[in-house]
Amino acid sequence: MKPSIPKGTRDFSPAEMQRRNYIFETIKSVFLLHGFQQIETPAMENLSVLEGKYGEEGDKLLFRILNSGPVLEQIRNSKSEIRNADVTEKGLRYDLTVPFARYVVQHRNEITFPFKRFQIQQVWRADRPQKGRYREFYQCDADIIGSNSLLNEVELIQIVDKVFTQFKIPVTIKVNNRKILQGIAELYNLKEKFKDFIIVLDKIEKIGLEGVENELKEKGLTQINIRTVLIRQSIARGLKFTDGSDMALSDINNAFQKCESEVGMKGITEVVAIANTVYETTELKNSIEFDISLARGLDYYTGAIIEVKAKDVQIGSVCGGGRYDDLTGIFGLPNVSGVGISFGVDRIYDVMEELKLFDALQTEQSSTEILFVNFGEKEEIFCLKLVTELRSAGIAAELYPDRDKIKKQMSYANDRKIPFVALVGEEEMKSGKVKLKDMNSGEEKLVGKEQIAEMIGKK
RNA sequence: GUGGUUGUAGCUCAGCUGGUUAGAGCAUCAGAUUGUGGUUCUGAGGGUCGCGGGUUCGAACCCCGUCAUCCACCCCA
Known part of the structure; x- marks a missing residue:
């Protein structure tokens, strides 16, 4: 028999582990510097915890665990109808945020809020592997839960900047706000179809604003509306801006004002507040960029969203996160807001290798002297x-x-x-x-x- | 789930329009060197050519299927 490992998984040999540990330790030290506390949760969760939290696509990519023991035999022999729940009731965790929300609800009485926790563990996705995409990979999450303050968003941006500066990876920190997207959806009369809308909007960089609108029409998602004229101009002008210029933002804000989109205006206020605080208090080494097309696929985000892309390396995002207002609500603890970010160690590794950043590191030597x-x-x-x-x-x-x-x-x-x-x-x-x-x-x-x-x- | 790429020694690959015992480099092991590695030299071992079928006198090479791989789409760390 030829030995092999499952699709999308990898072995890590000593030399790789030294480099990976360097990445883990660097991120961890920054988390600790900012006062986060470490926790761990099980590799598997009950499917009821995981399902329906990541969107339709996410549900498909969940690794389901087959029930073990006599149940399997029973199912094989039974002629009666087999229910899903008979076959599988557990799944491997898909990210660290949802299990964390579950953890917070379960341990609410032991936790002092606001709770700053970090977690470094694998997650699993039944995706098709390709460059920078694995079926088993590590995430390093830092979340602050139980606080509405935008200072938390600011802190996360500082952490992101600090971590990637230490790695010497030049990155662009992209930010947006789900409330702005909701506002735009309102102007397009798409409030009901918000999820479909942001998926299409996400493609704006590839197909342009007109392409997005065409696709919306094709899907029967948009109704011609005078408001759209107003917003499309603003979007077109405000696709991206960098380093504190809020021209484009005020543009979009005007559109929101005229159309009385309160969420939209709230989103703008938040983005501006976060940006101003960052610029007033922090000297960022990396550029921060407002990108109105940034959507992020996870269902639970409601406020600020962040995504970090390595410059000069094509590999998707190396870090991402955002604010979720009611993730704990589903588990029975409403009105607890949180923000978090997640570093993708495996992609950071790939980027560092491509940029030859490991060469400067003494990672080859044995610990034995x-x-x-x-x-x-x-x-x-x-x-x-x-x-x-x-x-x-x-x-x-x-x-x-x-x-x-x-x-x-x-x-x-x-x-x-x-x-x-x-x-x-x-x-x-x-x-x-x-x-x-x-x-x-x-x-x-x-x-x-x-x-x-x-x-x-x-x- | 859709499209494409590539599967030859442990690794990286060569192998002509199908033609006899399928090659190289690296790695491994042994010796040169019975108290000395990294350099050098000599030698050795290691291959159902992904798997199954077909075409042919003859297949690593052509055809069909299948599996795996990588890449792209979708989505994402």
Whole structure:
């Protein structure tokens, strides 16, 4: 049998893990710096928790877990009708936000609000794999729940900027607001079909405003309306703006005002407030861009939405998030608003590799600083004592476990990029010295055991 | 779910218009070097050519099917 792993999953070898850990640790340290607390939730959730939270497409991409045990046999043998719930009642988590909402409701009495939590775990999607798209991948989420303040949005933007600055990945932070999109939907008389509408609007960059309107018409989604004239001008002019210019925004705001779209105006106010606070308080290293076509597919967003795209790398977004006003409501805890962002570690990895950002990082070296060559029974005991001493002094040391040829043991040290090798044979044991070899220079020196730490630059 | 790409040694690939024992580099192992790696030299092992069927005197190569892979659409981290 040829061994293989499921479609869209990957093994991570030591070299990759070192790089991945660097990414995890960097993100984690920024989260901690901002006062977030870590939690974990189970890989699987009850389907009732997951279903209907991610839109129609999301439901299709849920990994469902087959019920185990006698149930399966029963189903196979039964001639009666099989209900969905008999076959599967659990699913792998699709993101970290929905399980978090479930967690908050379940633990509401233990939580002090506003609750700032972060979570670093895998999620699974039954998508077709392709570039930058996997069926199992990690998300690093930071959410603030139980606070309506827009300062939270500001903080998330700061975190995003900080993280990608540390990675040296140039990014564009795109922002928009679902309330603005709702406002536009109102002007187009599309209030009822909001979901369909934003999916079409999302394509504006590819097919243009006219393309969007044509597609809306084709789908019978729009009615000709004087208001549309007003809004289409504003949209066309305000597709994007960067770095604080709010010209285009005020344009759209005017349209909202004339048409009395309260949500729309609220959305504009929020975007402007967030932008102003960011610019007043923070020197961003990356550019922030208002993009009216930014929609995001997840159903639960209601306010600010954020998406981060790496410049010069085509890979979709590396980070995304937004505000959800009533995600906990479905689980029985209404009126709790939250905002969050999610970093896609696997895509960040791909981007860093493409931009050759790992080259500058020392990720190849083994953690072991010194290897003791194994010469035989007596030497083993002698060396093991030394190894133990070195370890208690905080030096990563190991003894080669088998009495293999020296050549093989040296190759082992070399392959693992262990910088020092200690050779202790009969002669050395007699003299109480250790022959220390620097693997980079090839130099060898006889030293006393108390000098080892010094020699390998640990003192 | 729709469209396309590619499947040859552990890895990366070559293999002419179908023609005899299917090759290379890297990796592995052994030796040159019985207390020394990374360099060099010598040698060795390793392949149902994704799988199944068909055409043919003859198929890695052509045809059909199937599976896998990667890429694009959709959607997304």
